[in-house]
Amino acid sequence: MVDELELLKKDWQKQEATLPKLTKADIYPMLLKKSSSVVKWILIVSVIEFAFWILLTFGIKLDGEGASNVESAIGSTVEIISTVIHLTALLFFVGWFYKNYKKIESTDSPKDLMYNILKTRKTVKYYIWFNIAFLVVGSIAAFTIVEINSPDTIVVDNLLIAALAFIAIVGIFIGLLLLFYRLIYGILLRRLKTNYDELKKMDY
Amino acid sequence: MDKNQEEQFVALLEENQNIVHKICRLYTNNQDQHNDLFQEITIQLWRAFPKFRGDAKFSTWMYRVGLNTAITLYRKSKRRVQTQDFEGVSYRISSEDYDDTVEEQLKLMYSAVKELNDIEKALVFLYLEDKNYREISETLGITEVNARVKMNRVKGKLKKILNP
Numbered sequence: 001m002v003d004e005l006e007l008l009k010k011d012w013q014k015q016e017a018t019l020p021k022l023t024k025a026d027i028y029p030m031l032l033k034k035s036s037s038v039v040k041w042i043l044i045v046s047v048i049e050f051a052f053w054i055l056l057t058f059g060i061k062l063d064g065e066g067a068s069n070v071e072s073a074i075g076s077t078v079e080i081i082s083t084v085i086h087l088t089a090l091l092f093f094v095g096w097f098y099k100n101y102k103k104i105e106s107t108d109s110p111k112d113l114m115y116n117i118l119k120t121r122k123t124v125k126y127y128i129w130f131n132i133a134f135l136v137v138g139s140i141a142a143f144t145i146v147e148i149n150s151p152d153t154i155v156v157d158n159l160l161i162a163a164l165a166f167i168a169i170v171g172i173f174i175g176l177l178l179l180f181y182r183l184i185y186g187i188l189l190r191r192l193k194t195n196y197d198e199l200k201k202m203d204y
Numbered sequence: 205m206d207k208n209q210e211e212q213f214v215a216l217l218e219e220n221q222n223i224v225h226k227i228c229r230l231y232t233n234n235q236d237q238h239n240d241l242f243q244e245i246t247i248q249l250w251r252a253f254p255k256f257r258g259d260a261k262f263s264t265w266m267y268r269v270g271l272n273t274a275i276t277l278y279r280k281s282k283r284r285v286q287t288q289d290f291e292g293v294s295y296r297i298s299s300e301d302y303d304d305t306v307e308e309q310l311k312l313m314y315s316a317v318k319e320l321n322d323i324e325k326a327l328v329f330l331y332l333e334d335k336n337y338r339e340i341s342e343t344l345g346i347t348e349v350n351a352r353v354k355m356n357r358v359k360g361k362l363k364k365i366l367n368p
Binding site for chain 1: 210212214215217218221223224242243246250266273276295306309310313314317331332333334345359362366
């Protein structure tokens with residue numbers, strides 16, 4: 001085996017003459033082209049997700065007639081508190097995404113890079129879970145407050161059906177979102193994960 | 205990034221382009237993919253260039269960023285896997301029909317290396333580039349002992365591929 005590898009090494013070092021020779025004129029345009037790397041796509045997807053959540057947050061507030069009724073019933077204090085919490089969290093995640101992106105951009109060791117990629121993935125995961133938790137807890141809180149403060153807003157006869165419908169809609173929505181998340185990130189991260197595992201094996 | 209830096213970078217890349225071409229040769233199977241990967245490595249090198257402080261040789265730094273890109277960042281088409289499998293099989297069959305000439309042996313070795321996973325390829329690549337274990341460990345960000353252990357395993361794996 002050693003002899004064969006040595007043979008290969010000799011042959012490998014002879015190949016220089018057959019390698020392509022690019023000139024500066026060939027290289028300059030390459031600097032302007034866009035990267036097609038996996039990490040770039042992970043970031044694009046994260047940003048799209050981020051935009052989706054922002055749109056959804058404001059979409060519910062602006063278009064949802066039911067939601068605005070609920071909000072008016074809850075009162076401005078609760079609304080302000082929840083908005084402040086949500087926006088603070090969003091800002092926190094934007095900062096986190098940016099930090100991860102910067103780290104990935106300037107890493108030159110495969111191991112650190114993969115560690116950072118996994119960290120980015122985790123950040124996105126936390127972000128999704130936070131949003132889902134916020135949605136669920138917020139909705140339950142809103143229902144409870146509405147029921148306590150102004151029981152007339154929702155007619156008691158319909159409460160069970162309304163609650164079931166609400167749970168079903170939220171459940172379907174969360175399910176679809178998780179499916180989308182698993183599909184997109186699954187495709188992007190499968191190969192990275194394999195290589196990450198290989199590197200991990202190498203280290204221990 | 206200013207114009208001077210760009211000129212400096214392009215000059216350095218032109219001078220050391222063989223390293224990138226050789227990485228591309230190991231990680232791809234046709235000219236289109238070779239060009240794609242070369243492009244991707246160039247972009248990553250250019251992005252990381254402001255972080256290159258000259259404390260390592262430019263070529264050493266290129267090995268790191270280049271392999272890094274090939275291992276983790278490069279999106280490969282499915283075609284690659286099919287080509288790879290076909291080549292591996294065809295070489296193996298032909299080796300039974302002919303005498304083991306040097307050329308045949310080399311062909312077999314190359315096809316066996318192509319069957320390794322991305323990390324193992326990186327190890328073999330650095331070995332073929334005549335890097336010692338200290339340099340291999342620094343480039344891949346692992347300990348020297350691990351580089352040695354892993355290289356021995358890769359040799360074993362190559363042996364198995366060649367003598368199934």
